[in-house]
Amino acid sequence: MASPVELTVYPDDCDAYGHMNQASFLSFFERARWELLAQGPGMDLFQRHRVWPAVRKATVEFLQQVFPGDRLRFEIEVVHWGETSFTLRQRARKVGGGDVAEAELVFVTLGQNGRPVPIPAGVGDLFGARLARRTGASQQFVVRGLATTAELVGDGPPVLFVHGFPLDRTMWRPVASALTGWRRILPDLRGLGLSEGPDDGYAMAEYADDLAALLDVLRIPNAVVCGLSMGGYVAFELLRRHPNRVRALVLANTRAAPDDADGRTKRDATIARIRRDGLGFLADEMLPRLLGSDTMQTSPDVVRQVRGMMTAQPALGLIGALTAMRDRPDARPMLGAIRVPTLVLHGSDDQLIPLTEARAMADAIPGAHFAAIPAAGHLAPLEQAVNTGRVIREFLEALL
Numbered sequence: 001m002a003s004p005v006e007l008t009v010y011p012d013d014c015d016a017y018g019h020m021n022q023a024s025f026l027s028f029f030e031r032a033r034w035e036l037l038a039q040g041p042g043m044d045l046f047q048r049h050r051v052w053p054a055v056r057k058a059t060v061e062f063l064q065q066v067f068p069g070d071r072l073r074f075e076i077e078v079v080h081w082g083e084t085s086f087t088l089r090q091r092a093r094k095v096g097g098g099d100v101a102e103a104e105l106v107f108v109t110l111g112q113n114g115r116p117v118p119i120p121a122g123v124g125d126l127f128g129a130r131l132a133r134r135t136g137a138s139q140q141f142v143v144r145g146l147a148t149t150a151e152l153v154g155d156g157p158p159v160l161f162v163h164g165f166p167l168d169r170t171m172w173r174p175v176a177s178a179l180t181g182w183r184r185i186l187p188d189l190r191g192l193g194l195s196e197g198p199d200d201g202y203a204m205a206e207y208a209d210d211l212a213a214l215l216d217v218l219r220i221p222n223a224v225v226c227g228l229s230m231g232g233y234v235a236f237e238l239l240r241r242h243p244n245r246v247r248a249l250v251l252a253n254t255r256a257a258p259d260d261a262d263g264r265t266k267r268d269a270t271i272a273r274i275r276r277d278g279l280g281f282l283a284d285e286m287l288p289r290l291l292g293s294d295t296m297q298t299s300p301d302v303v304r305q306v307r308g309m310m311t312a313q314p315a316l317g318l319i320g321a322l323t324a325m326r327d328r329p330d331a332r333p334m335l336g337a338i339r340v341p342t343l344v345l346h347g348s349d350d351q352l353i354p355l356t357e358a359r360a361m362a363d364a365i366p367g368a369h370f371a372a373i374p375a376a377g378h379l380a381p382l383e384q385a386v387n388t389g390r391v392i393r394e395f396l397e398a399l400l
């Protein structure tokens with residue numbers, strides 16, 4: 001499909017304040033989608049496949065006023081492709097100006113009887129091909145002797161995304177897909193996702209050395225390192241062991257303090273339980289604590305995606321990660337010595353790591369920015385991808 005689409009704002013799109021009315025934005029986003037279909041596969045794409053894409057959820061962020069005569073450029077990308085639903089992100093930019101609005105829309109494909117049906121292959125091929133190009137196929141690299149999977153997306157200054165527990169690289173996709181203009185690297189840590197894991201040898205230092213070695217393989221001298229929770233523990237270790245590989249830091253829903261005695265006992269109990277019972281209990285017990293209550297109630301797609309990711313992880317890699325987290329060093333003494341630009345962001349509804357702890361961590365890092373993400377729990381980049389992506393993009397743009 002051709003992209004981007006440009007549309008002009010007319011006086012009848014505007015309200016008494018003279019600026020474009022918020023409701024008109026939804027119409028413009030819809031017009032831009034139709035225009036894309038018209039330019040590409042045809043407006044009757046869905047009818048041809050006897051399905052109808054119904055919007056189940058629409059989130060819009062308004063970033064800047066627009067006025068009659070302004071010309072808006074619309075970009076669109078696929079951020080999730082499921083069995084019967086898909087999620088599109090649309091961005092509107094003022095031609096010659098900045099971003100004016102971002103929307104995320106979840107669509108369900110309905111059949112003739114009005115019930116959800118699988119997305120027809122013909123539609124999937126079209127959007128799927130686009131998704132593959134946009135997100136980059138995952139690739140395998142041999143890193144320190146282990147077959148390591150990473151997704152490489154786009155060109156520009158590098159950003160390395162480090163996932164949390166018990167997750168994999170795909171948790172960063174919704175945010176990474178919005179950061180056009182950056183070379184995004186999304187690896188699976190050893191033993192998790194599709195990366196090979198050794199029988200033992202799991203420690204924050206090993207994860208950090210793996211990532212430094214991956215940057216070597218990719219011939220990247222340094223990168224912005226963006227870690228969520230356990231990914232943040234790895235980021236601290238990368239900074240400690242390979243300081244010149246870290247250009248800037250994004251610490252998302254993470255903490256600097258190590259496990260206390262009680263925390264270590266709980267890690268051991270979880271390890272023993274995985275060995276005894278398998279992984280089944282993890283998703284049931286962790287999901288309501290990982291995700292904010294808003295997400296649990298209103299975002300079944302995110303709940304399903306996180307559950308799917310949690311249940312797909314190999315037991316060995318999970319046990320390794322639990323061991324590494326249990327034994328991780330205290331990063332608090334290094335906070336005052338951090339000299340790279342740092343953004344601390346945190347879900348305001350995080351039940352695992354209190355917001356106040358993240359704010360105190362930001363206060364201890366010289367010059368660090370702090371952003372609370374409303375209506376998000378421990379997985380802000382998945383729960384509030386648009387808002388989190390915008391906060392990260394603003395931080396990245398200030399580095400240029």
Ligand code: MLT
Pocket residue numbers: 163164165166228229230231325352378
């Ligand atoms: C994570 O999200 O990576 C974990 O919850 C972190 C932890 O258990 O300390």
